[in-house]
Amino acid sequence: MSDAITLDKASLREQFVFPTNTGVGGTRAVNGDGPCTYLCGNSLGLLSKTAESRVQREFHAWGAQAVMGHFSHVEGTSWLNMTDDVDPILAELVGAKPSEVACMSTLTANLHLMLNSFYKPTSERFKILCEGKAFPSDQYAFASQAQSHGFNPKEAVLELFPREGEYVLREEDILEVIQKQGSTIAVVIFSGIQYYTGQWFPMKSITKAAKDQGCICGWDLAHAIGNVPMSLHDWDVDFAVWCTYKYLNSGPGGIAGLFVHEKWDDRELPKYAGWWGNDRATRFEMRPTFSPIRGAQGFQQSNPSTLCIAALYGSLQLFQQAGMMPALRKRSLALTGHLESLLLKSSFYVPPSQVASRSDKKPAFTIITPNDPEARGSQLSLKFLPDTIMVPVFDGLKSFGVIGDERNPDVIRLAPAPIYNTFEDCEVAARSLEEAFNSLS
Ligand SMILES: *Cc1c(COP(=O)(O)O)cnc(C)c1O
Numbered sequence: 001m002s003d004a005i006t007l008d009k010a011s012l013r014e015q016f017v018f019p020t021n022t023g024v025g026g027t028r029a030v031n032g033d034g035p036c037t038y039l040c041g042n043s044l045g046l047l048s049k050t051a052e053s054r055v056q057r058e059f060h061a062w063g064a065q066a067v068m069g070h071f072s073h074v075e076g077t078s079w080l081n082m083t084d085d086v087d088p089i090l091a092e093l094v095g096a097k098p099s100e101v102a103c104m105s106t107l108t109a110n111l112h113l114m115l116n117s118f119y120k121p122t123s124e125r126f127k128i129l130c131e132g133k134a135f136p137s138d139q140y141a142f143a144s145q146a147q148s149h150g151f152n153p154k155e156a157v158l159e160l161f162p163r164e165g166e167y168v169l170r171e172e173d174i175l176e177v178i179q180k181q182g183s184t185i186a187v188v189i190f191s192g193i194q195y196y197t198g199q200w201f202p203m204k205s206i207t208k209a210a211k212d213q214g215c216i217c218g219w220d221l222a223h224a225i226g227n228v229p230m231s232l233h234d235w236d237v238d239f240a241v242w243c244t245y246k247y248l249n250s251g252p253g254g255i256a257g258l259f260v261h262e263k264w265d266d267r268e269l270p271k272y273a274g275w276w277g278n279d280r281a282t283r284f285e286m287r288p289t290f291s292p293i294r295g296a297q298g299f300q301q302s303n304p305s306t307l308c309i310a311a312l313y314g315s316l317q318l319f320q321q322a323g324m325m326p327a328l329r330k331r332s333l334a335l336t337g338h339l340e341s342l343l344l345k346s347s348f349y350v351p352p353s354q355v356a357s358r359s360d361k362k363p364a365f366t367i368i369t370p371n372d373p374e375a376r377g378s379q380l381s382l383k384f385l386p387d388t389i390m391v392p393v394f395d396g397l398k399s400f401g402v403i404g405d406e407r408n409p410d411v412i413r414l415a416p417a418p419i420y421n422t423f424e425d426c427e428v429a430a431r432s433l434e435e436a437f438n439s440l441s
Helices: 002-009 049-070 083-094 107-118 136-148 171-184 203-212 306-322 324-344 387-399 423-438
Strands: 101-103 127-131 157-160 185-191 216-220 239-242 257-260 364-367 380-385 405-407 411-414
Touching: 049 306, 083 101, 083 306, 083 324, 107 136, 107 216, 107 239, 107 257, 127 136, 127 171, 136 157, 136 185, 157 171, 171 185, 171 203, 185 203, 203 216, 306 324, 324 364, 324 380, 324 423, 380 387, 387 405, 387 411, 387 423
Parallel strands: 127 157, 127 185, 185 216, 216 239
Antiparallel strands: 101 257, 239 257, 364 380, 380 411, 405 411
16 A cells, blocks of 8 residues: 555645534544545535635735726736636646636536537437436436427437446447437537446547537536546537536536637637627727637626636646646546445445346445446446435445435445545545445344
C-alpha cells in the first residue's frame, strides 16, 4: 500500500468540509464524531474552504460596492467578466477550447436550449436515440422536445436497453443501432457516465458512428465532468451540457455549463438570444438588435449568479492544484479499483453473471458497474438481492457514518471522489457493508 499512501498524500482532503458522523446519523461510526465517510460526490460534492471564502468575497464586494461591482471589484474579477475565471478550466476538463464552453444557467434548461438549437426533426429523420433509463429529467426533456415538434415520443424517442440478464449496454449494440437506423435519427444523446449503473459510454466511438450517419451528437456530462477525461473538440461532438454540483463541488443547484463545437460558429444555429449572449463591447449600449458573441458564449441569456460562479471557481482552483484530470483520473482509478477489490472479497458478493441462476435466497449483492476501468469513472453501483434488503443495508451503512446514495428499488452507489476521498474511506465503506449485512435480521 505504499503507492496508496503516496497517493493519499496527494489528496486535497484537508481543503474540504466533511459532515461529522453526528450530522449524518452515524451513531455507530468507529471514529466517533469525526468526519463521516462521504462517498456521495457523484450526487453532491463537498463544500471546499476555497469555495466558501470565494463566496464570502462576493458578499463583501456586494456590500462594499453594490452596482459598481459589475465593472470594478474590490478584490477580484468584476462581475461582468466573472465567467472568464471558470470558462478555461471547464474547457480543459471537457477537452474543448475556452470559446466552445459557456458557464450558465442549469443543466436541464441548457439541455432544452441545446435541443432547441440542434434537434431539427424532419419526417424522415426525427428520432432521438438515448439510453433506456436515462436520468428522468433527460427523459422528460427528450419526450417533451419530440412532442413540441409534433411527434409521438413513443415513436420519436428511441431508448436502448441492455441485453436480457445484463446491466449495461454493449458498445457493439449501440453502434449497430446507429448504423442500422441512423438515417431516421436526428440526435444521438447519451450521458457520458450513466447515473444509475456508472457505465462510462465509449464516447469517441459513439460520436463517430453518429457523425458518420449524419446525426447530431450531444452528451449529458452531469456525471462525467470532473470524473473522467474527455476530448469533446477532437471527438467532433456537436454539443454537451453538464451541471457542476456533482464531481465539481459547486454546491446545491450550482451554475451549469454547455459546449458547442466551434465548427458551428458561423452556421445558422438559432441562438435563443438574451443580452448576456450579446457581444460584450456593445452589451451595455442596449441596442435593439442582438449581436451575438461568437461561439458557445453567444448562447448565454441572463447575467449569471456571481455567488454560484464564485463557489464553482473556489472548487476549480483545487482541481488545478490537484493537477486536473490527468492526476485525478490516476488517483480515481486506484481508489475505485481498491474499493472494488475489497468488495469482491466479501462473502456476500455474487458475480453479475450468477445473479439470474441463483437459487439461494441469502442476502447478497452484486456490482452492476462495468469491471473494466475504462468503462467506468469513480462510481460503483451495488445491486442488492433480494431488493428488500437495500434500504436496511443503506441505513446500516449510514449508522457507521458511510454516506453513499440509494436508488430505488435495489441499488446503492458508492463514489470515491479522488479530490477528497482516501483509501481508508474505501476500507471503512467495505467493512461497514460487511457489518450492515451481518446486522440484517
Ligand atoms: C444530476 C442530473 C440531472 C439534474 O438536472 P438539474 O437540471 O441540474 O436539476 C439531469 N440529468 C442528469 C443525467 C443528471 O445526472
